[in-house]
Amino acid sequence: MRLPRTHSIAQIEGITVFRRGLSTRADEFNSLISEVKSKKHLSEKDSVKPLSGTSFVAKDNIAFPQGYTTCASKALSNYRSPFKATVIQSLEDAGSDLIGKANLDEFGMGSSNVESYFGAVINPAFANEKRIAGGSSGGSAAAVRSEASTFALGTDTGGSVRLPAAYTGVIGFKPTYGRVSRWGVIPYAQTLDTVGILARDIGVVKQVFNAIDQHDEKDVTSIPEEIRSDWSGLPKLADMKNTTVGVPEEFLVEELSGYSRQVWYDTLNSLRKLGCTIKQVNIPQIEKSLSAYYTIVSAEAASNLSRYDGVRYGFNSTDKPGTVHDIISRNRSSSFGQEVQRRIILGNYTLSSESGDHYLKATEVRKMLVKELNQVFSTQHMLFSDDKPSSSGCDVLISPTYTSIPCTLDEYHNMNEENFLNNYINDILTVPASLAGVPAISVPYQKQNTPEAKIPEAIQIIAQHGNDEFLLDFTKELMMRF
């Protein structure tokens, strides 16, 4: 095998051509990176399958053999995957039709969807101004909000499905880690990466989840059948009156805007009216979550992205001569965006022998967090069966999804220049569920009988490991009462 020569510009332009071919509505928000030509004829009657007649877009870090799978990175701007992700296959088997590959923050690193080689996603929820859609699954959220597709697949590493869903006013569901196959999902931080679902309707979310909630023997982190069958014995939602809702005190952080506080308060009020028991709980590890999270994701990202050296596939800088290390270093430096490079450097520092054992310490925080959640929830964590649940425990936890409202693109750039850490703080509400691998959902909150709010409001509901069905049923009930 020769070191591949630089791929011609024509191939990269091919993507632009693709993007020009998109419908104007989708293009308006820059939600898609490429379009997938539908394999289905409109005349085809295929109504027996559960998702027949629906269409979806998949975040462009999910492998699909037609067209490109770019991760919104210059490094993979010419990359064609020879195989299909299991999750896309499952949806096609269920009768749904993939119509596009959605924009994202490069490799999923970001919470604004500005850090994309293909440009920022514009939030469709705001009529006359350019605000961020949230990230990293911003393209998926924008496509769903603008009704380009019935639903979308995103990936959630620390809130990447929930935050853009909240910012665009749609539902964003991150299932329990290990329920949905990661085969073909390009890793950012593999111990956290979870395929999630974005949709406007909770019924659609449930149906899509049913289609992709399967063990996959190609993914060793996929939860085995034995544990899945144990889950079928978990309590179902009987009556909202009998449910206990926990309010983690640690989520009441200084950065939480008055706006978000109000949404939280209103929701709890509604729940109280429905007869739910509201309970304040303490989960001290939440305070350590953010730093543990950034330690883990940057270390795993630095490792996972080591393979993008331009040798076998992907962007290859030039025909300029040099040692093999010159070539690899040139390829990587010129094809990763600023934020990706920042996290790789941070991750490599974390992993370096002189920096100490940050990664292992962060893993300890995760273990402690799971332990604390086990003391708070009413059911058992199937993977940690030595912790016994408390009978008076909570069925779900509730918090806002975001600390501050989506900023404009200009504000984003100014803030980022000032201090890029600003962008990391917004993840504080979403990372604990990711670290613990438990299911969490962001739902748009809209009071009954009020005109559509100018700014999408959202709350997050978190449930115990494996209690995805309960969470979705609870969400459905709650949304009906809004």
Added chain:
Amino acid sequence: MGVVRRLLHTTRVIRARVKGLELDPAYQMTCGLEIHTQLKTRHKLFSLSQNRFDSTPNSNISYFDCGLPGTIPKLNPEALLLSLKAAVAMNCEIATMSSFDRKHYFYPDQPLGYQITQQFRPIAKEGEIVLRRDLDGISEEYKRIRIKQIQLEQDTGKTLYDSFDGVIRIDLNRANIPLIEVVTEPDFGSLHEIKVFVKKYQTLVRYLNICSGDMENGAIRIDVNISVNGGNRVEIKNLGSTSEIQAALESEYERQVGLLKEGESVEQETRGLRGDKTVRLRSKEDALDYRYFPDSELPLIRLDPGITSQIRNTIPDLPDDMILKLSSAPYSLELRHAKFLVQNQEILDYYMKLFDIVVNQHGKEVKYVNNWLIHEYLGAFNKLNILMDLTFIPPETLGNIVTLVAEKEISTASAKQLVLNILSDPSDSGVSITELIEKYDLGQIKGVSSDEIDNAVAELCSCIAEENPDVIKKIRKGKKKAIKHLIGLAMKESQGKVDSTLIENHFLAIINDHKNNGE
């Protein structure tokens, strides 16, 4: 063929080479090894592509092997089993919980940007290989080489530099082939011990079918750590043969001793072998930081505490036990032949079958088995200069021939001729022995009285004696072995149909007669 040559010439070759390195007693050498051993599995370590070394470049690769994004490794249980066999054979303590880690460095033949290995929790620890004076020819009675640990890991691809057209070619067939890295403690006191150890290790992994054991195609590659008088440790990477190990150690020992004699200190560094000298690859300051961390895509390996005895029950006698068994009754092989058989599993299997036929079924003496397999059958390949292939004469057929010889149904010489005939004419291999004896007219002379044979032989022998007066003279002067020459001539003349003892007796009579006459 190579195997046979090795058998016949081994001892001489090794003795000729052993002297090389003379250790200066004032400069004590300490040495340890890291042995990379490719496991003989059907599939690769974390994918389903085939584990073969002899294919066209980049033909045995899967999506995972070339590091495509979105692929996930899955441990091949066969590789785990072979690594556990190795651990048990080296008397290691098997970890009931072990795990995989990522070792990061960039190189074009490293498709993931990291190697999956076992840095923090290896599969096995604290074992040993014992060298013995009686079996391995070392000076002490026993020498224990401690095994520090065994780790299961991936091999990398191969980078081929073409200096002619300046192109680097990468072959990923080797990428993700399972390896065990066996790390010894620095217990070696001499070059001889290292060579004996490597040979013994090779035999062990071959015998247990863990590895092909072939150093020539890279199935075993060795890193050597050497220090002198407790100074800094120098690592010499990637040695692919015993002669490379020898060259590396000799040159490095001399270099380090030279530095110490000059009053300089030895730097901790990594070196490689170029020609017969070691050269610096990188110093301690340039040492790579591999940024090890646990590979969370691979689950922990949890093993039953009883795994060691379970594995032990699946493996046969270890090579040393087998050598001792073969060199005592009822097999009674010479030690070097016993070792040779243990080093060559296929021949050992053949031997056991032949032994069963000749000794157990036909009640003949074991010397027929030992002599006919080692000297006559294997020797015949060498004599005819053809590649050894034991299927030419299956053990059943050779067993028949040997039994006929033991029963004096055919003479030794005829049987030897028969073996040579079958090897030179493959069409014979399907034909029954009785037919072949008929075909080549090799049967003992029958239907003729023994007096008549005696007279004929007496005549033949005196003719030969007259034609070779100088040989007779030699024998009379005391060179008794020269009689074999005369016997050979007589055997040739009689086409091997006459028992050689009869011929020998006649010659002895003639020689003694001459003597008597002379006195």
